[in-house]
Amino acid sequence: MKILPQSDKTLLIRTEFSDQQGWEALRTAVMTPDVNDFLANVHFVDDPAYRDVGAEQLAALAPTEWLLIVADKLALTSPERPLLVIYQGAEGNEQLRVIVEELWSIENNISLANMDWEDFTQAADDDGIFRGF
Numbered sequence: 001m002k003i004l005p006q007s008d009k010t011l012l013i014r015t016e017f018s019d020q021q022g023w024e025a026l027r028t029a030v031m032t033p034d035v036n037d038f039l040a041n042v043h044f045v046d047d048p049a050y051r052d053v054g055a056e057q058l059a060a061l062a063p064t065e066w067l068l069i070v071a072d073k074l075a076l077t078s079p080e081r082p083l084l085v086i087y088q089g090a091e092g093n094e095q096l097r098v099i100v101e102e103l104w105s106i107e108n109n110i111s112l113a114n115m116d117w118e119d120f121t122q123a124a125d126d127d128g129i130f131r132g133f
Contacts, residue, residue: 019076059093067111069083070086082100097124
Protein backbone atom coordinates (compact mmCIF):
# COMPACT_ATOMS: atom_id res chain seq x y z
CA MET A 1 0.00 0.00 0.00
CA LYS A 2 1.21 3.46 -0.87
CA ILE A 3 2.22 5.61 2.13
CA LEU A 4 0.14 8.68 2.91
CA PRO A 5 1.54 12.02 1.74
CA GLN A 6 3.15 14.33 4.28
CA SER A 7 1.35 17.61 4.91
CA ASP A 8 0.95 20.18 7.66
CA LYS A 9 -2.78 20.07 6.83
CA THR A 10 -5.30 17.36 7.65
CA LEU A 11 -5.51 14.79 4.85
CA LEU A 12 -8.83 14.36 3.05
CA ILE A 13 -8.44 11.12 1.13
CA ARG A 14 -10.65 10.11 -1.77
CA THR A 15 -11.39 6.37 -1.83
CA GLU A 16 -14.38 6.40 -4.22
CA PHE A 17 -13.66 7.03 -7.90
CA SER A 18 -16.93 6.20 -9.66
CA ASP A 19 -18.40 9.72 -9.42
CA GLN A 20 -16.11 12.52 -10.63
CA GLN A 21 -18.93 15.07 -10.51
CA GLY A 22 -19.71 14.11 -6.91
CA TRP A 23 -16.03 14.49 -6.00
CA GLU A 24 -15.86 17.95 -7.55
CA ALA A 25 -19.03 19.01 -5.71
CA LEU A 26 -17.63 17.71 -2.44
CA ARG A 27 -14.31 19.54 -2.96
CA THR A 28 -16.17 22.76 -3.69
CA ALA A 29 -18.28 22.36 -0.54
CA VAL A 30 -15.18 21.69 1.60
CA MET A 31 -13.40 24.75 0.17
CA THR A 32 -16.40 27.05 0.73
CA PRO A 33 -16.17 28.96 4.04
CA ASP A 34 -19.18 28.95 6.34
CA VAL A 35 -21.12 32.14 7.18
CA ASN A 36 -18.44 33.09 9.75
CA ASP A 37 -15.60 32.45 7.27
CA PHE A 38 -14.48 29.20 8.94
CA LEU A 39 -12.86 26.67 6.64
CA ALA A 40 -11.36 23.21 7.13
CA ASN A 41 -7.59 23.16 6.68
CA VAL A 42 -7.24 20.09 4.46
CA HIS A 43 -4.90 18.63 1.89
CA PHE A 44 -6.88 16.76 -0.79
CA VAL A 45 -5.48 13.34 -1.72
CA ASP A 46 -6.96 12.39 -5.10
CA ASP A 47 -4.92 9.31 -5.94
CA PRO A 48 -6.39 6.10 -7.43
CA ALA A 49 -3.87 4.16 -5.32
CA TYR A 50 -6.37 4.63 -2.45
CA ARG A 51 -9.39 3.36 -4.43
CA ASP A 52 -11.67 1.31 -2.14
CA VAL A 53 -9.15 1.39 0.72
CA GLY A 54 -10.98 0.94 4.02
CA ALA A 55 -10.76 3.03 7.15
CA GLU A 56 -8.72 0.43 9.03
CA GLN A 57 -6.16 0.23 6.22
CA LEU A 58 -5.84 4.02 6.13
CA ALA A 59 -5.52 4.15 9.92
CA ALA A 60 -2.63 1.68 9.75
CA LEU A 61 -0.76 4.05 7.40
CA ALA A 62 -1.12 7.12 9.62
CA PRO A 63 1.17 8.39 12.40
CA THR A 64 0.41 7.79 16.08
CA GLU A 65 -1.86 10.75 16.79
CA TRP A 66 -3.78 12.20 13.88
CA LEU A 67 -7.02 13.06 12.18
CA LEU A 68 -7.93 11.73 8.72
CA ILE A 69 -10.95 12.54 6.59
CA VAL A 70 -12.23 10.03 4.05
CA ALA A 71 -14.37 10.76 1.00
CA ASP A 72 -15.88 7.32 0.51
CA LYS A 73 -18.94 6.19 -1.44
CA LEU A 74 -21.42 7.44 1.17
CA ALA A 75 -19.75 10.86 1.26
CA LEU A 76 -20.02 11.20 -2.50
CA THR A 77 -23.52 9.80 -2.98
CA SER A 78 -25.57 11.01 0.00
CA PRO A 79 -27.21 14.47 -0.24
CA GLU A 80 -25.60 15.52 3.09
CA ARG A 81 -22.18 14.28 1.96
CA PRO A 82 -21.24 12.77 5.35
CA LEU A 83 -17.48 12.47 5.34
CA LEU A 84 -15.84 9.83 7.51
CA VAL A 85 -13.51 11.30 10.11
CA ILE A 86 -10.99 8.92 11.69
CA TYR A 87 -9.30 10.07 14.88
CA GLN A 88 -6.33 8.32 16.43
CA GLY A 89 -5.86 9.43 20.00
CA ALA A 90 -4.89 7.95 23.35
CA GLU A 91 -7.93 5.62 23.28
CA GLY A 92 -7.11 4.28 19.83
CA ASN A 93 -8.82 4.64 16.47
CA GLU A 94 -12.33 6.15 16.53
CA GLN A 95 -14.66 7.13 13.70
CA LEU A 96 -17.44 9.63 13.19
CA ARG A 97 -19.29 10.97 10.18
CA VAL A 98 -19.71 14.71 9.66
CA ILE A 99 -21.77 16.58 7.11
CA VAL A 100 -19.55 18.56 4.79
CA GLU A 101 -20.80 21.94 6.06
CA GLU A 102 -19.59 21.09 9.60
CA LEU A 103 -16.22 19.58 8.64
CA TRP A 104 -14.42 22.82 9.56
CA SER A 105 -15.68 22.51 13.15
CA ILE A 106 -14.14 19.10 13.77
CA GLU A 107 -10.99 19.72 11.75
CA ASN A 108 -10.22 23.14 13.23
CA ASN A 109 -11.04 22.31 16.85
CA ILE A 110 -9.36 18.90 17.00
CA SER A 111 -6.25 20.07 15.10
CA LEU A 112 -5.85 23.06 17.43
CA ALA A 113 -6.82 21.07 20.56
CA ASN A 114 -9.61 23.57 21.30
CA MET A 115 -12.11 20.75 21.91
CA ASP A 116 -12.01 17.04 22.64
CA TRP A 117 -13.09 14.29 20.28
CA GLU A 118 -15.81 13.34 22.75
CA ASP A 119 -17.40 16.78 22.34
CA PHE A 120 -18.19 15.84 18.75
CA THR A 121 -19.12 12.19 19.28
CA GLN A 122 -21.54 13.16 22.05
CA ALA A 123 -23.13 15.81 19.81
CA ALA A 124 -23.64 13.36 16.92
CA ASP A 125 -27.18 12.36 16.04
CA ASP A 126 -28.48 8.83 16.66
CA ASP A 127 -27.30 7.82 13.18
CA GLY A 128 -23.69 8.66 14.14
CA ILE A 129 -23.45 11.81 12.04
CA PHE A 130 -22.29 15.14 13.46
CA ARG A 131 -24.45 17.94 12.07
CA GLY A 132 -23.30 20.74 14.37
CA PHE A 133 -23.97 21.94 17.88
